Amino acid sequence: MTATSAPRTLYDKIFDDHVVDRQDDGTCLLYIDRHLVHEVTSPQAFEGLRMTGRKVRAPEKTLAVVDHNIPTTDRSKGIAEEESRIQVEALAKNAKEFGVEYFNELDKRQGIVHIVGPEQGFTLPGTTIVCGDSHTSTHGAFGALAHGIGTSEVEHVLATQTLIQKKAMNMLVQVDGTPAPGVGAKDITLAIIGEIGTAGGTGSVIEYAGEAIRGLTMEGRMTLCNMSIEGGARAGMVAPDEKAFAYLKGRPKAPQGAAWDAAVRYWETLRSDEGAHFDRVVRLDAANLPPIVSWGTSPEDVISVTGAVPDPELIQDEVKRASKKRALEYMGLTAGTKITDIPLDVIWIGSCTNGRIEDLRTVAKIVEGKKIHESLDYGMIVPGSGLVKEQAEAEGLDKIFIAAGFEWREPGCSMCLGMNPDQLKPGQRAASTSNRNFEGRQGYRGRTHLVSPAMAAAAALTGRFVDVRTLG
Amino acid sequence: MQPFTTLTSTPAPLKVVNVDTDMIIPKQYLKTIKRTGLGTALFSEMRYKDDGSENPDFVLNQPAYRKAEILVAGDNFGCGSSREHAPWALLDFGIRCVISTSFADIFYNNCFKNGILPIKVTPEQLDALFDDAERGSNATLTIDLENQTIKGPDGGEIRFEIDPFRKHCLLNGLDDIGLTMEKAPKIDAYEEKLKQRAWA
Numbered sequence: 001m002t003a004t005s006a007p008r009t010l011y012d013k014i015f016d017d018h019v020v021d022r023q024d025d026g027t028c029l030l031y032i033d034r035h036l037v038h039e040v041t042s043p044q045a046f047e048g049l050r051m052t053g054r055k056v057r058a059p060e061k062t063l064a065v066v067d068h069n070i071p072t073t074d075r076s077k078g079i080a081e082e083e084s085r086i087q088v089e090a091l092a093k094n095a096k097e098f099g100v101e102y103f104n105e106l107d108k109r110q111g112i113v114h115i116v117g118p119e120q121g122f123t124l125p126g127t128t129i130v131c132g133d134s135h136t137s138t139h140g141a142f143g144a145l146a147h148g149i150g151t152s153e154v155e156h157v158l159a160t161q162t163l164i165q166k167k168a169m170n171m172l173v174q175v176d177g178t179p180a181p182g183v184g185a186k187d188i189t190l191a192i193i194g195e196i197g198t199a200g201g202t203g204s205v206i207e208y209a210g211e212a213i214r215g216l217t218m219e220g221r222m223t224l225c226n227m228s229i230e231g232g233a234r235a236g237m238v239a240p241d242e243k244a245f246a247y248l249k250g251r252p253k254a255p256q257g258a259a260w261d262a263a264v265r266y267w268e269t270l271r272s273d274e275g276a277h278f279d280r281v282v283r284l285d286a287a288n289l290p291p292i293v294s295w296g297t298s299p300e301d302v303i304s305v306t307g308a309v310p311d312p313e314l315i316q317d318e319v320k321r322a323s324k325k326r327a328l329e330y331m332g333l334t335a336g337t338k339i340t341d342i343p344l345d346v347i348w349i350g351s352c353t354n355g356r357i358e359d360l361r362t363v364a365k366i367v368e369g370k371k372i373h374e375s376l377d378y379g380m381i382v383p384g385s386g387l388v389k390e391q392a393e394a395e396g397l398d399k400i401f402i403a404a405g406f407e408w409r410e411p412g413c414s415m416c417l418g419m420n421p422d423q424l425k426p427g428q429r430a431a432s433t434s435n436r437n438f439e440g441r442q443g444y445r446g447r448t449h450l451v452s453p454a455m456a457a458a459a460a461l462t463g464r465f466v467d468v469r470t471l472g
Numbered sequence: 473m474q475p476f477t478t479l480t481s482t483p484a485p486l487k488v489v490n491v492d493t494d495m496i497i498p499k500q501y502l503k504t505i506k507r508t509g510l511g512t513a514l515f516s517e518m519r520y521k522d523d524g525s526e527n528p529d530f531v532l533n534q535p536a537y538r539k540a541e542i543l544v545a546g547d548n549f550g551c552g553s554s555r556e557h558a559p560w561a562l563l564d565f566g567i568r569c570v571i572s573t574s575f576a577d578i579f580y581n582n583c584f585k586n587g588i589l590p591i592k593v594t595p596e597q598l599d600a601l602f603d604d605a606e607r608g609s610n611a612t613l614t615i616d617l618e619n620q621t622i623k624g625p626d627g628g629e630i631r632f633e634i635d636p637f638r639k640h641c642l643l644n645g646l647d648d649i650g651l652t653m654e655k656a657p658k659i660d661a662y663e664e665k666l667k668q669r670a671w672a
Contacts, residue, residue, distance in 0.1 A: 020662045021655050027637045029655060031662050033672055041555065043505035054649070057659075069503065083503035090505050124671065134554040134578060148578050150556035151507075152585035152648070160652045162659060166635070168577075198490055199548035199574050232551065234577050255671035263671035298490045319546045319602075323489045417553075419499045438494040438552060440517045 007273035009170045010239050011205040014145040014270070018128050020162055030165045033127035034144075035157050036113045037064040037100065039091040040419070041132030045155035046094040057161045059099040063122055066091055066105050067112045068419045072382050072409035075105045084420065098158070111385020111411040114138040114226065114352035118218070119387055121251025125240035125267040130157055135352045135435065136235075137228040141221035142248070143240030143270045145205070148229065168234045169279040171204035172272075175212040177287030182468040184362075185220035186354060186433070186452035188212060188284070189227040190292040194302040196282060201233025204280065207272060208238050212286035218247040219358040226353045227435050230299040239271040291468050293339050294437045294450040296327035301437070303339060305455065305467045311335035330439055331447050332427070340465050342449070346430040347372065347379035347406075347460040348442070349453055351416040354433035355384025357391050359453040364397045366457035366471065372405040373463035377428065379406040382414040404460070418443050431459040474587040475645035479569055480614040481541035484531050485605035491545055492552035493579060497561040510557055511564030532565070536608030542569045542615065544598070544605045549590075550579025559586045569615050571622070573598050584638050587645065589617060591632045600624070617643055 008016070021029040035058075042064070049055070056062060069084040079085040088105065095102035103110040109120065114135050117123040123139045129146035130136060132154040139146035149163065157163055173192055193200070206228050208221075216224065221238045228236025238244075245264055248254045255263045290304040301324070303310065312324035312335065328335065333342070349355075349363055360383065372379045381401050383389040389411055392398055398408045415422040416434040424430055424446025433456050437448040451459070458468045488495075501513040519530045526533045532540065543562070549572040550558060559582045562570070570583070571591045583590045593601065604611045604624055611625035617639060622630040641648070652659075666672050 021658045023637065025636050027635075029652060029658070031659070031666075040502050044507050044556075047505070048649075052649075087503055087505060127672065132554060132556075134552065148554035150554055150559075150578060150582035150585060152556060152582065156649050156652065159649050160656075160659060161663075162652060164648055164652065197548075198551050199576070202548070202574055202577060229552075232548065232576060259670035262669075266669070298492075300490075319487045320489050322487060323546065326488070417494075417499050419502060436492075436494070436552060438492045440498050441494050444498075444517065 007276040009272040009276040009278065010143065010207055010237060010270055011145065011170055012276070014126055014128065015167060017126070026166055028165050028167070029162045030128060032130055032157050032161055032163055033061060034122055034129040035062045036117055036129065036131035036136070037062060037154065038068055038113050038131070038133065039066050039087045040068045041151050042094065042154055043087060043090045044151050045158055046098065048155040049098070049158060054159045056098040056100060056158045061161065062100045062158070064091060064095045064100050064102040065110055065113050065116050068413045068417065070105045070412045071420050072412050072414045072422055075410060081421070108386035108390060111388065112352045112355060112413055115355060115384035115388065118142065118222065118247070119251065119385060121248050121254030124248065124254065124263070125244060126270050130163060134229045135226050137233070138222050138226040138352055140225040140228065140235050140237035141218060142244050143237055143267065145235055145237065147235040169204040170277065171201060171206045171233065171280045171282070172278040173206050173208050173282045173284070175208065175210040175284045175286050177212055177285045178215060179212060179286040179289050180469055182454050182471070183289050183291055184452055184454065185216050185223040187289055187292045188286055189224045190294065190299070190302045190450060191289055192282070192284060193227065193231045193299050194292070195284065196231050198230060198298050198300045199232045201228060201231040204233050206231070206233045206236040208236060213238055214241070217358060218243055219356045222356065223353055227299070230435055240267050291452065291455050293455065293465055295331065295333060295339070296324065297330055297437055297439050298327065299435070299437060299450060301327060305339050305465055307339055309333045309335050309337045309339070340467070343375065343464050344431050344459055345377045345428045346424060347376060347456050348415045348430050348432045348434065349380070349456050350382030350384065350414055351434040352384065353435045354453050355382060355388065357388050359433065360388070360392045360397050362453045363457040364400045366454060367404040367460060368400045370404055370461050372460045375463035376460065379460050380409060380415065380422065381406050382409045383411045385411045415442050417441060431456045431465065473645045473647060476568065476587055476589050476617055476642045478614065478616050479541055480612055482536060482609050482611065483542040483544045483571070483601065483605040483613045484537035484540035485602050486531055486543055486545040487602060489546035490548045490551055493550055493555050493558040494552055496550070496558040497555065502555060502557055507560050508564060510561035511566070514561040514565045539566060541566050542571065542613055543567050544601045545570060545572045547573045549575050551576040554578045556582045556585070559583050559588050563588055571598070571601055584642060585648065587642065589615065589642060591615070591622065593630060593632060597630050
């Protein structure tokens, strides 16, 4: 492993620690410690292995779980939609044939792959983690180097346990101050993306630091790192600390006993050195941050809940102006409309961004004893995993949600990308705790506003956006 | 993988920034377990009307661009999801080269695994290429990967940068996994060293 006296960033350290081979041009072969696999981006990779007679090199470092396609209604009688069923069956068959551990749709450990990894202690500080899913950046919350890959790379990792990589740039996002009550990780991440743009992190790995980041729970840090990809970054990470260790201790796949102690000693070294070089530094003051709502069809199209829909005519660049005009047209909005005047049809709470127990507790606190607004078509809550669902039910949260008029579903990706039957109808407008407001993302011609769980819950009660800070 | 050496084609202009992979291929087409046959799904929500008929306004439906093998697009092409179905759909439609000012990392990577050349140019060069592309079948571009050039219809030439290893693999149609397999002893040695870390 590379010996150097120059101060290094957290990313430098983990990268250096995993270099198997370095070519003269800087192209590296990077060892991959953990590989998460799901049903949508893996069938062609397993098929590739079969066609070439290759094996999975390290099945014990690979974990498969079904999440994207499955219905969030009762699954005990199978999956009605044929193509989805075939894809799920293909994963089950491939996992068995190649000796990979697999959580199927009836297993209570099943859930969204990025919620399952940390929950099982499969995600650990200092490891390299990949998955054929862009939101793999989530795992960076634990100080892992984690990023999404394509299906060809899934096949490459299955066959070789390595990835061909060039070193990315280092970017520091420093978030100081303490956010107001009701403002949290989702608002911080949306504000950062609004600041840097969806290509702002391209070619970089982001390290998040500062008082506001240290103050976040592990779940908040996962929300933050999850959306690093929406800012274009290859990965996002937070230096691991006591909070990360406490979250992982005792998890089924986390080290135990002496191995745990040795691991913690190593993990404590995982922080950027004093004076380490960052190619770019972005600063944000969380103390003055309002709740954020997206208005367009890119996660960079964000504004304060106290603001109004911006006017694309003011944009100088012709192509960009046309794109933002197109976004407003798609969203059915006119410039100048106050965010709090936008009427909603659907509230959707869940996803690898905001489908964890802390998110559900936040929602329950706001909606307890109240009813979702009569103008809404429906409100749906989808826990991120079977274990999140079990925990929520043990705390009685499900009863609060159902009494308020929400649908309480089985775990999965659900309407975050609408590969299963949970989709917006054309023209329907949702407040969503997910991560992407792209055209058609949550359903053909569906309209998505990205918000935090607290903002989604508050909007559920009024049928339109409200500043959650005013709820008291 | 099919090698990429030179390519001459009418370029199709897609004047949209932040074209995401959901736009390139929407989710309903991700349920396939194959890599092929996705060309008809390319840009489906922009390309077809609600009744399934073609939207004549969409660039790839216009006569001059129906057989375009080069796509010229706005900033930050291919952002969002990691779905390799996006390059698979482009390739199946016939597009082998995408030109923009910037690409999202995962999409950029995925292109090279499928014999597609993504070219980064400056905003000024992109504007000029948009102008060329808007001339329809009266204008063709010639991409020469070996010499790293784009030749325009009026004899103009743009030189582009590309990582030498990626270029080598693309020119020769090399399979990454095969190349890495040759380094198996180094992977073995790394795994041996890993044993000192009981938790890893």
